[in-house]
Amino acid sequence: MDGPERDTVRSLLAELWRDRLQPSRPGSGRETPVGRLVHGALFVTATLSAFVTIGIVLVLIFETVEFFRQVPLIDFFGSTKWSALFAEKQFGVWALVWGTGMIALIGLAVAIPLGLMAAVFLSEYAPPRVRAAVKPILEVLAGVPTVVFGYFALLSISPVIQNIFGQDVGIYNALSAGIVVGLMIVPIIASLSEDAMRAVPRSLREGAYALGSTRMEVSLRVVLPAAFSGVVASIILAFSRAVGETMAVTIAGGGNPQFGVDPLEAVQTMTAMIVQLSLGDTPTTSIEFKVLFAVAMTLFVLTLGMNIVAQWVSQRFREEYE
Numbered sequence: 001m002d003g004p005e006r007d008t009v010r011s012l013l014a015e016l017w018r019d020r021l022q023p024s025r026p027g028s029g030r031e032t033p034v035g036r037l038v039h040g041a042l043f044v045t046a047t048l049s050a051f052v053t054i055g056i057v058l059v060l061i062f063e064t065v066e067f068f069r070q071v072p073l074i075d076f077f078g079s080t081k082w083s084a085l086f087a088e089k090q091f092g093v094w095a096l097v098w099g100t101g102m103i104a105l106i107g108l109a110v111a112i113p114l115g116l117m118a119a120v121f122l123s124e125y126a127p128p129r130v131r132a133a134v135k136p137i138l139e140v141l142a143g144v145p146t147v148v149f150g151y152f153a154l155l156s157i158s159p160v161i162q163n164i165f166g167q168d169v170g171i172y173n174a175l176s177a178g179i180v181v182g183l184m185i186v187p188i189i190a191s192l193s194e195d196a197m198r199a200v201p202r203s204l205r206e207g208a209y210a211l212g213s214t215r216m217e218v219s220l221r222v223v224l225p226a227a228f229s230g231v232v233a234s235i236i237l238a239f240s241r242a243v244g245e246t247m248a249v250t251i252a253g254g255g256n257p258q259f260g261v262d263p264l265e266a267v268q269t270m271t272a273m274i275v276q277l278s279l280g281d282t283p284t285t286s287i288e289f290k291v292l293f294a295v296a297m298t299l300f301v302l303t304l305g306m307n308i309v310a311q312w313v314s315q316r317f318r319e320e321y322e
Contacts, residue, residue, distance in 0.1 A: 060300060063293035070287055076294060082257040082268075084277065084288050091291055093298055095257040099174065099267030100299075103249055104242035106178025106263060107185055111238055114182075115189025116224075116231070122190070123197035124219045135191070142187040150251030153180035158252070165264060172254030175263040180248050185238040192237065196230020197223050229314050236310035240303045246271040270299045 068076070071091055079092025118138065122131050158176040162169050200223050208218045224231065254266025255276060268276075277292040 057300070060293055060297045063290055064297040067287070067290040067294045071291070071294075080259040082273075084273075084291055085282075089287070091294075093270075093295060095259050096268060096270045096273050096295060097298070097302075098259050099253070099257060100243055100269040100271070102174050102263060102267060103178045103181055103245075103253060103269060104239055106175060107181035107242040108235065108239055110179055110182025111185045111189050111242075112235060115186045115234075115238070116193060118186070118190040119193035119197060119231075120219050120224070122194045124215060124223060135194070138187050139191055142184070144184075146184065146245060146247040147251065149180045149184055150248040153177060153248065153252035161264070169264045170254070170266055172252065172256075172266040173264050174253060174267045177249045177253035177267075178263065180252060181242050181245055184245065184248065185241050188238040188241055189231075189234045192234030193227065193231045196227035196234070199230070200226040229316070233310040233314040236306055236313065240306040240310070243306070244271065244299065244303050245269075246275060250275050270295050274299075 076091050076093055079090060080094045081090040081092045082095040083090045122135055126134065153176045154171065157179050158171045158173065161173065161176055204222055204226060205218055208222045249269045250272040253269060253272060255268050255272065256266040257268040257273065274292045274296055277289060282289045
């Protein structure tokens with residue numbers, strides 16, 4: 001093989017080797033071995049995640065059916081009395097649902113004004129440097145372990161509540177748990193609402209300013225209504241997060257499942273009851289242990305429903321701009 005032929009073969013081999021290592025050009029219609037490997041890894045990961053989720057749901061369904069074979073459905077959903085660990089057992093889940101809802105609603109009452117004010121500030125008032133510094137700090141708050149929030153409520157918020165309402169108020173109460181849950185979900189509302197407000201076209205703001213509107217009027221009467229779907233979706237997702245909170249409400253809320261309206265009394269949420277039943281000495285074959293799967297299934301359906309509603313609201317009321 002002479003020199004020119006050898007150079008031609010070398011160039012062809014080099015081009016072939018380069019094509020095997022480099023990704024194919026967009027629109028070329030072919031995939032390199034590396035691309036196929038990445039595609040296969042992504043497919044396996046996605047499939048594994050789906051199977052894990054399906055497996056969890058199937059376990060919940062199976063154990064819930066086993067529970068309802070021993071306890072009538074009407075006793076579970078038709079009563080407000082819960083005493084799963086006593087001799088005279090009652091499984092009225094509404095006592096737990098009520099405690100969960102009370103703490104979540106108190107949390108929303110705290111988080112909605114704080115979160116929306118933070119979102120409006122970051123979107124409409126904060127300079128770029130301030131926004132770039134404040135928003136990551138705000139989002140880091142969502143990564144703080146919830147057990148830290150629980151002890152913060154127990155050691156800092158509850159004593160303040162006792163000083164305001166009197167020492168007759170117990171250190172474990174729904175108000176303290178609700179306040180700390182509200183602080184936990186502020187980053188969700190603030191971050192998602194700010195993203196929705198930033199997505200509002202600048203032309204709407206400029207049109208409002210051209211008509212003589214102040215910055216506050218533009219923020220509240222133009223930007224906020226235009227970002228309505230995103231704001232409402234963020235609130236629903238935050239509520240879903242509050243409903244599913246575990247450690248903070250277990251520590252601060254107490255363990256008294258009741259159907260009362262006084263936020264200064266101890267309550268028990270569905271997640272706190274699941275922790276109590278799963279970490280104790282309850283035999284895994286007993287009805288007391290199986291009831292936690294029924295409670296978990298109820299919680300799963302509630303949170304799934306709220307997430308679906310959030311998606312529907314986001315799609316239904318989304319404003320589209322050209």
